Amino acid sequence: MGIFLKDINLKGKTALITGATKGLGRGAAIAIAEAGGNVIAIGRNQMELNTLKKEIKKFKVNYIPFNCDVNNFNRMKSFIAKLNKLDILVNNAGTNIPESFLNVKKSSMETLLNVNTKAVFNVAQLCANQIIKLKRKSGSIINISSIFGVVAGQKRTVYSMTKFSVEGLTKGMALDLAKYNIRVNSVCPNIVLTPRTKKYFADKKYNKYVKENTPINKVVTVSDVATSITFLASEASSMITGASIIIDGGWTAK
Amino acid sequence: MLKKINLKNKIALVTGAGKGLGKACAIALAEAGAKVIILSRTKSDLIKVKKIIKKTKGSSQLFVCDVTNLDDLKKVLKKISRLDILVNNAGNNRPQHFTKVSQENMEYLVNLNMKAAFNVAQLCSQKKVKAKNRKKIGGSIIHMSSQLGKVGCEGRNVYNMNKFGVEGLSRGMACELAPYNIRVNTICPTFVETPMVKKFFKNKKFKNKMLKNIPLGRVARESDVATAVAFLAADSSEMITGTSLLVDGGWTAQ
Numbered sequence: 001m002g003i004f005l006k007d008i009n010l011k012g013k014t015a016l017i018t019g020a021t022k023g024l025g026r027g028a029a030i031a032i033a034e035a036g037g038n039v040i041a042i043g044r045n046q047m048e049l050n051t052l053k054k055e056i057k058k059f060k061v062n063y064i065p066f067n068c069d070v071n072n073f074n075r076m077k078s079f080i081a082k083l084n085k086l087d088i089l090v091n092n093a094g095t096n097i098p099e100s101f102l103n104v105k106k107s108s109m110e111t112l113l114n115v116n117t118k119a120v121f122n123v124a125q126l127c128a129n130q131i132i133k134l135k136r137k138s139g140s141i142i143n144i145s146s147i148f149g150v151v152a153g154q155k156r157t158v159y160s161m162t163k164f165s166v167e168g169l170t171k172g173m174a175l176d177l178a179k180y181n182i183r184v185n186s187v188c189p190n191i192v193l194t195p196r197t198k199k200y201f202a203d204k205k206y207n208k209y210v211k212e213n214t215p216i217n218k219v220v221t222v223s224d225v226a227t228s229i230t231f232l233a234s235e236a237s238s239m240i241t242g243a244s245i246i247i248d249g250g251w252t253a254k
Numbered sequence: 255m256l257k258k259i260n261l262k263n264k265i266a267l268v269t270g271a272g273k274g275l276g277k278a279c280a281i282a283l284a285e286a287g288a289k290v291i292i293l294s295r296t297k298s299d300l301i302k303v304k305k306i307i308k309k310t311k312g313s314s315q316l317f318v319c320d321v322t323n324l325d326d327l328k329k330v331l332k333k334i335s336r337l338d339i340l341v342n343n344a345g346n347n348r349p350q351h352f353t354k355v356s357q358e359n360m361e362y363l364v365n366l367n368m369k370a371a372f373n374v375a376q377l378c379s380q381k382k383v384k385a386k387n388r389k390k391i392g393g394s395i396i397h398m399s400s401q402l403g404k405v406g407c408e409g410r411n412v413y414n415m416n417k418f419g420v421e422g423l424s425r426g427m428a429c430e431l432a433p434y435n436i437r438v439n440t441i442c443p444t445f446v447e448t449p450m451v452k453k454f455f456k457n458k459k460f461k462n463k464m465l466k467n468i469p470l471g472r473v474a475r476e477s478d479v480a481t482a483v484a485f486l487a488a489d490s491s492e493m494i495t496g497t498s499l500l501v502d503g504g505w506t507a508q
Contacts, residue, residue, distance in 0.1 A: 178469030
C-alpha cells in the first residue's frame, strides 16, 4: 500500500472458485494464490483438481479441493455451510452450446440455463449467506460473464440470454449485499483461448470473425481475465460494486 | 498468471495534477514506477505534488499550463519527447438547475471538460503514435469521466452533457487507436473526497441525499480512483479498451 496506490493483495483471504480445473477458473485460482489468497477449488475432474494443487501450493497458501458438480445443489449447500473461512467467490463454472436460434435443442437450452444461470445463482446465494454468517468484514463476489452479456453474437442466443441474466443478477446482488460490505461485480471477456474454445478457434472462419471484431489485434489470455478477477477480489477495488469489467480489446466499443 | 500494476520505464502525463484526483493519480502512477509529467495552472500546487513524489522515490517533471489554452498546451507538449500514458483529468463542475444555467457557465464547462479534454487527448495521441515501438510497448489513455457520464443527476445537466461526451470520445478513440496498441478507457467515480466535492458537501442535505444513492454507504477515497487509474494504465489491463471502469459503490447499478 502506497499513499494512493493500493496493492492487489489477498493475504489472509479465502476464495472459492467454481469450474476451477480448467480455463478461466484455473487461471483465477492460480492468480488468487499468487496474490496470497487461499483457494477452495470446485471441479468435476479429480485428476485436474490434483494437478491444480501442485500449482497452488507453490505460493504457500491453503488449498481445499472439492469434487462436485455445481448443479448438485445439496452437495454444494452442505459443503459451503461447513466452510469456516470465506471472503471471495469466483462464480465461474459455465458452458456453451452454440446453435443457431431456430435450431436450438430444448436439451441444450435447459443445460445452459441450469449451469450458467441457476447454478450461478445458487452458488452465489450459498456463498453470500456463508460470508455473512462468518461475519467477515468484507467480501467480494465475481461473476464470470462475457461480452455476450453485453452484446449478441451469432449462434449465441441462449448463451447471451444466460450471460445477460448474470449481468442483471450482479447488479441486483450488489444492491442487496452492499450493507454487508460484500461487493459484487462481473468480468466480461471476449472469447478467450481455453480448452473449451480451442475447438471454436480451430475453425478458420471463426478465427477471422474474432480477429475482425477485436480492434486490439490480440486474443484475450486467461491471464488477462485472471488479473482483473484478482483486482476485483482485492481491496484495491473497494469502491467498485455492481460493475462489469469488460476485457474485450474493444469488441463492444464499436 | 497475475499481471502486476507495474509502470517501470513508462512516462505518464497527468492534467489537473495539482489537486484532488489528478494529484492522487500522479502520485499513484509514480508509486507504480512511472515517470510522471504533472500539469496544472498553479505552480505552488505542482511543487507540493512533486515533493510527495520525490519522497516516494519517484520522479516527476512539472509544467504550469492552462489546458484550455491550446497554444500553451502545444508548447508544453513540444517539450516532452516521449509519452506512454495520459490521464486526461483536468475538469470542473458548476452545478445549476437546467432552467437557470448561465451561458457563461455552460461555455466554461464545455470548454474545459470537453474541448480541452479533446485537445489534450489529440495532441498526446499524435505524439504517442510517432514512437516506433508503440505497437510493441502499447500505450494507455484514461479519461476522468464520472458516474454522471452514465446516469443523470439533478443540477448536473451540463456536467452530464460533458461526461457523456467524454464517454463517446473515449470509445471512438479506442477504435481508432487500437491499431497502434494504444488503449483508451474512462474511469467513472462516484463522489470522491476531493476539495471540489468537499465544497458541495458543505450542504449537509445534499451530502446525505447523495450518500443514500451510494449502496456501499460511503464516498470514494482518492486512492480508490487512483488505483483504478493505475490498473488501466498498466499492462495488467492490456486487453481492456473502449470501456469504462465504474468506481461508484453501486450508484449506477440501481
